[in-house]
Amino acid sequence: xxxxxxRHARRRSxxxxxxxxxxxxxxxxxxxMVYASxxxxxxxxxxxxEVATKVPTEPAPELEQPPALESWPRWGVTHTQYSVTNETQxxxxxxxxxxxxxxxxxxxxxxxxxxxxxEPSPGQYxxxxxxxxxxxxxxxxxxxxxxxxxxxxxMKGGQAGRTDWSKNHTVAPEPEHFDDFAKLxxxxxxxxxxxxxxxxxNEFKGFWDPATNQWDAKGYTEMYNKVYTALKKxxxxxxxxxxxxxxQSESASDESELSGPWGAVDQRALDAIEYxxxxxxxxxxxxxxxxxxxxxxxxxxxxxxxxxxxSAITTWLRQKSDDLPVWWAEWYVEPENSGWTEEKRTAVQAxxxxxxxxxxxxxxxxxxxxKKDKGDCAGCLWSPKVGGEMPMAGLLSGFTKWFPSGARLAxxxxxxQRVRVLAQDRQIVMVNTSDQDVTATVDGRQISLAPYxxxxxxxxxx
Numbered sequence: 001x002x003x004x005x006x007r008h009a010r011r012r013s014x015x016x017x018x019x020x021x022x023x024x025x026x027x028x029x030x031x032x033m034v035y036a037s038x039x040x041x042x043x044x045x046x047x048x049x050e051v052a053t054k055v056p057t058e059p060a061p062e063l064e065q066p067p068a069l070e071s072w073p074r075w076g077v078t079h080t081q082y083s084v085t086n087e088t089q090x091x092x093x094x095x096x097x098x099x100x101x102x103x104x105x106x107x108x109x110x111x112x113x114x115x116x117x118x119e120p121s122p123g124q125y126x127x128x129x130x131x132x133x134x135x136x137x138x139x140x141x142x143x144x145x146x147x148x149x150x151x152x153x154x155m156k157g158g159q160a161g162r163t164d165w166s167k168n169h170t171v172a173p174e175p176e177h178f179d180d181f182a183k184l185x186x187x188x189x190x191x192x193x194x195x196x197x198x199x200x201x202n203e204f205k206g207f208w209d210p211a212t213n214q215w216d217a218k219g220y221t222e223m224y225n226k227v228y229t230a231l232k233k234x235x236x237x238x239x240x241x242x243x244x245x246x247x248q249s250e251s252a253s254d255e256s257e258l259s260g261p262w263g264a265v266d267q268r269a270l271d272a273i274e275y276x277x278x279x280x281x282x283x284x285x286x287x288x289x290x291x292x293x294x295x296x297x298x299x300x301x302x303x304x305x306x307x308x309x310x311s312a313i314t315t316w317l318r319q320k321s322d323d324l325p326v327w328w329a330e331w332y333v334e335p336e337n338s339g340w341t342e343e344k345r346t347a348v349q350a351x352x353x354x355x356x357x358x359x360x361x362x363x364x365x366x367x368x369x370x371k372k373d374k375g376d377c378a379g380c381l382w383s384p385k386v387g388g389e390m391p392m393a394g395l396l397s398g399f400t401k402w403f404p405s406g407a408r409l410a411x412x413x414x415x416x417q418r419v420r421v422l423a424q425d426r427q428i429v430m431v432n433t434s435d436q437d438v439t440a441t442v443d444g445r446q447i448s449l450a451p452y453x454x455x456x457x458x459x460x461x462x
Contacts, residue, residue, distance in 0.1 A: 050163040052120030061131045063138040063194045067103045071404035073143055075353070075364055075396055076105025078330070081114050082370045082384065085132045091387040092136070098381060098393045099140035104400045106142035107329075107365050108133045109202065110188055111150045112169050119152045119184050121160040127191055134192055144195045145365070147244075147329070148185050148227060149202035155180050156206075172206025178223045182230040189234040197239045198231060199287050199329060200224045203246040204272070214268050215245070217275035225281035232282075241285035243276040244329055245269055247313055248290070251297040258316050261301050262309040263294040270316075277321050285362060286321045288313065289330035292352070298335045303348055304420070304433045307333065307355045314359035325362035332367075334379075345379055346391040347452035350431045353395070354422045357403050366396060398456060402427040410459075416440035419449060423459065430455045 077099070084095045099106065108130065110118050115129040137144050150169045154160040155177035173181045189195070201207075201223070207216040224242045231238045246269070249256075253264035273288070290313060292306040293299050299306035310331060317326050333348045334340060340348075356364045371377045374385045381393040402424060403409075412423040418434040421442055432438050432449035439448045449455055 050165060052117055052124075052126070052161050052163065054120075054124065054126075057125075058128070058131070060127075060191045061135050061138075063134060063144075063192065065194055066143045067141050069103060069143070069404075071406055072362065073102075073104045073400050074357070074362065074403065074405040074407075075400040076107060076143070076145070076366070077368050077381070077396065078107040078109075078147075078365045079114060079133055079137075080368050080370060082372045083114055083133070083368065084136050085114065085129075086372070087385065087387075091382065091385065094387040094389075095382055096136070096140040098389055098397070099142065102397045102401045103141040103143060104396065105145055105363065105365060106137040106140070107145040107147055107199075108137070109147045109149050110184075111152070112165075117152050117163045118188070120154075120163065121152075122154065122180070124161075125187060127188075130188075130191075134195075138194070143197075144192070145197045145199065146188065146192065146195050147199045147202055148181075148188070149200075149205065149244075151177075151181050151184070169202075170205055172201075172219070173223065175219065175222065178226050181223060182226040185227045186230045186234055189231055189238060193235070196235070196237060198227075198241070199244050199327070200227050200240065200242040201244055202329075203244060203289065215272035217243070217272040218279075220272075221276050221279045224276070225279075228281045228283070239284035241283055241287045241325075241327055242280065243273060244287045244289070245272055245276075246289050246330075249294050249309065251294045251300055258312060260308060260312050262292070262306045262312070263297075263300055265309075265313065273317070274320060283321075283324060285325040285327050286317055287327035287329050287363075288317065289328060291332035293332070293335050299333075303333070303344075304351050307348070307352045310352060310355045311359035314356070314361055318360065326360070327363040327365075328356060328361055329365055330367045331356070331364065340378075341452070342378070342391055343452040344435075346395055347431050347433060347454060349379070349392060350395055350429065350454050351420050351433065353399050353403075354420060354429075354431070357399070357407075357422060358409065362405050366392070395454065398429065402429070402456075412443045414440050414442045419447075426458060426460050428457050428459055430457070 084092050118127055119125050151173045153163055155173040156171045157174060158164055204215055204220055207220040209216045220243060228240045231240050248266045249263040251263050256264040256267045258265040292309055314326050333352050368381055369379050371384045377384050379392055380390050382390055407424050410423040410425060412421050414421050416438055418438050419440045420431045420433055422429050428443055430442055432453045435451045437450055
């Protein structure tokens with residue numbers, strides 16, 4: 001099982017795949033206190049174990065311009081630890097077809113999550129891994145996105161020329177190195193001029209203040225502002241967003257201003273987001289992530305009803321940010337050890353996409369949980385080392401084709417509340433949210449759906 005990294009259930013690993021170096025397998029601990037404990041440790045404990053190999057300077061790769069599209073795709077994928085650059089050539093070609101048949105957004109972090117240290121020592125750059133990921137994205141007709149996380153050890157109290165992957169992604173740059181991180185962001189932007197969209201950092205990693213038991217929104221915003229300003233100097237058309245904070249919830253709370261049948265959002269996250277909104281230098285979009293599960297009771301009132309949390313958060317973000325475009329960098333719907341079938345998993349994901357679309361989300365990036373070896377890969381886009389499309393790939397392609405950002409949604413009713421629907425003028429998608437066969441009247445037609453079945457149907461005579 002791939003170790004989790006984060007405060008809610010997720011299958012993901014941030015460690016890099018670097019030439020000539022083994023992967024340090026470390027079980028990561030979930031919970032906000034991970035950040036508190038790491039942040040409170042002396043910086044001297046942050047020592048590198050992987051020695052950087054100095055590589056010859058290579059010219060920036062020649063990347064094709066992103067495809068010219070009528071509408072912003074809205075939907076996309078984040079490449080993670082094990083992705084296409086770790087597959088055999090045959091699987092790579094299959095994956096290229098999955099991504100490219102309907103051009104979608106593809107996102108990659110600059111360090112970790114399959115990519116090595118981009119600046120092991122000050123001024124010594126190594127973009128070899130990042131180049132490979134960006135080349136694949138370009139070859140598969142991607143609209144590319146880059147997440148500016150994480151940072152080299154020497155910016156965080158570690159040793160130049162070494163990388164400590166056991167804690168790298170949980171430590172933020174020291175304030176005296178915020179300018180250095182902004183300089184690295186500038187270098188990345190110049191390396192990949194076809195990339196016009198950047199998310200700054202990831203889930204406030206390292207920006208937790210154990211003394212106040214609050215997020216360090218001031219520190220994050222200071223770093224964000226430096227990065228924002230630096231990127232705009234490279235190209236004023238570059239789009240930059242933050243704060244990329246993970247929003248957690250409990251089943252109930254008297255302190256939260258945002259709650260519903262799905263639970264109550266941690267007010268500390270909302271306060272941090274509002275601080276960023278009020279003190280940012282500028283932003284082209286606002287970005288967050290979350291899980292449908294509460295920290296104490298999982299999905300409430302049930303696995304499908306909990307998804308309304310995504311709509312509620314999106315509405316709150318739009319109101320507070322004066323209607324900035326809302327990006328979801330990640331979203332999660334499945335509790336640990338759920339025992340879900342792939343049919344149920346995909347049905348829940350389909351309804352999550354419906355919630356995101358209905359609430360007016362501009363961008364939603366699926367965190368691809370690919371694994372290293374053959375075998376079961378829940379929620380993956382293709383079978384690792386084997387190839388072959390898995391259900392989530394078709395779901396993302398369908399939503400990208402029929403429900404891009406700005407698509408005009410049609411009001412369509414279902415005679416059975418167990419069947420969820422999303423429609424536009426030419427297409428409708430229906431999901432049976434029950435474990436039983438259901439027959440219902442949808443859009444004036446009788447349809448039958450097997451347990452957790454997802455069905456697409458044309459409208460308007462098509």
